[in-house]
Amino acid sequence: MLEQFLQGLQDTSIATAIREGESLFPWIECVHVLALTLVIGSIGIVDLRLVGLASRDRGVAQTTASVLPVTWTAFVLAAITGGLLFASNATTYGHNFYFQIKMALIALAGVNMAVYHLFLNSGADAWHTPAATPIRARIVGGVSLCLWIAIVAFGRWIGFTINTPT
Amino acid sequence: MTLQSLDSFCNWLAATPFSQVLQTVGWIVPAVQTVHILAVAAVVSSALMLDLRLLGIRGKEQSIAATARRFLPFIWWPLPVLLATGALLITAEPARSLENPVFILKMGLLLTAAGITLACQVPLHKDAAFWELSAARKRVAKLIAAASIPLWVAIICAGRWIAYVQGT
Numbered sequence: 001m002l003e004q005f006l007q008g009l010q011d012t013s014i015a016t017a018i019r020e021g022e023s024l025f026p027w028i029e030c031v032h033v034l035a036l037t038l039v040i041g042s043i044g045i046v047d048l049r050l051v052g053l054a055s056r057d058r059g060v061a062q063t064t065a066s067v068l069p070v071t072w073t074a075f076v077l078a079a080i081t082g083g084l085l086f087a088s089n090a091t092t093y094g095h096n097f098y099f100q101i102k103m104a105l106i107a108l109a110g111v112n113m114a115v116y117h118l119f120l121n122s123g124a125d126a127w128h129t130p131a132a133t134p135i136r137a138r139i140v141g142g143v144s145l146c147l148w149i150a151i152v153a154f155g156r157w158i159g160f161t162i163n164t165p166t
Numbered sequence: 167m168t169l170q171s172l173d174s175f176c177n178w179l180a181a182t183p184f185s186q187v188l189q190t191v192g193w194i195v196p197a198v199q200t201v202h203i204l205a206v207a208a209v210v211s212s213a214l215m216l217d218l219r220l221l222g223i224r225g226k227e228q229s230i231a232a233t234a235r236r237f238l239p240f241i242w243w244p245l246p247v248l249l250a251t252g253a254l255l256i257t258a259e260p261a262r263s264l265e266n267p268v269f270i271l272k273m274g275l276l277l278t279a280a281g282i283t284l285a286c287q288v289p290l291h292k293d294a295a296f297w298e299l300s301a302a303r304k305r306v307a308k309l310i311a312a313a314s315i316p317l318w319v320a321i322i323c324a325g326r327w328i329a330y331v332q333g334t
Contacts, residue, residue, distance in 0.1 A: 023330075026326060026327060026329075026330045029326050030322060030323040030326045030327070033203070033322055033325070033326050034210075034319060034322045034323070036203075036207075037203065037206050037210045037322065038207070038210065038211055038214065040207040040211075041207035041208055041209075041210060041211020041212065041214075042211050042215075044207065044208065044211065045211065045215070054236075055236055057232075057236075058228070062227065066215075066224050066225040067215070069224070070211075070214065070218075070224070149200075149204060152203050153196075153197070153200040156196045156199050156200045156203065157196050159196070160192070160195070
């Protein structure tokens, strides 16, 4: 079932074009790298503020409001380009350990963020200083930072464990 | 340096024991690349946030000077990390980058981006309100930001293309 899906994905005309084209794969990778650096950098701004290490003179709500549109735009771009890169060699990536862990870590980062937004950020408008930021928010920020760093590492390892240029 | 001596330098560097370690211990290069990408993320995202403020698109509740104070450290401080990890990656495979036109292009673009960042930063040291004093200066600030964003995009693209373009 999964095998058939991966093979079907890989056989689509767009996946074939990316796989067999001269420069399509690297260009999509460029957009993917650009998008993921913006995802991680902008989430990092929020996380470092939650932990209390940066943007210390700004409230959490202010920091989040100015940064998150960048994060989401970049995330959509990263997901689309990542999906295209995956499709081009779906059967290989699908069985790659580092790819699987990377997807699991992204899901965990999503859960961490959802838990924060649904249950933990009530009163965030009043978190004007790091001292006023509760420990639960600091933990969420720290967990998010660790997860995203690991996501970059696993992403980079994919390139070294399958047979494409690194 | 002539191409021939560059070539012999690359060969010499690749044969050094240190380079040999980087080549043979499998986890070092991806680990160094991971740190490199994280540092790129800090620089590019900070530059974008500052540029978006200069353009008046995001963070307008904070002055340009305050936004610059907030983000400039995250543009400059990762730079030594980028140079160090970049140097390690060059040492691991010298000809891949040193003989690669895309790598030379990337370094040129990087110097330009650094110059543009300084052009925004230096006037703020003398006068925190420098970029907000007149309509003309606001326009120049927007031009700086509009030049900075495509430069960083090009630097990232060039960085990725190093892996695909053969050295001369």
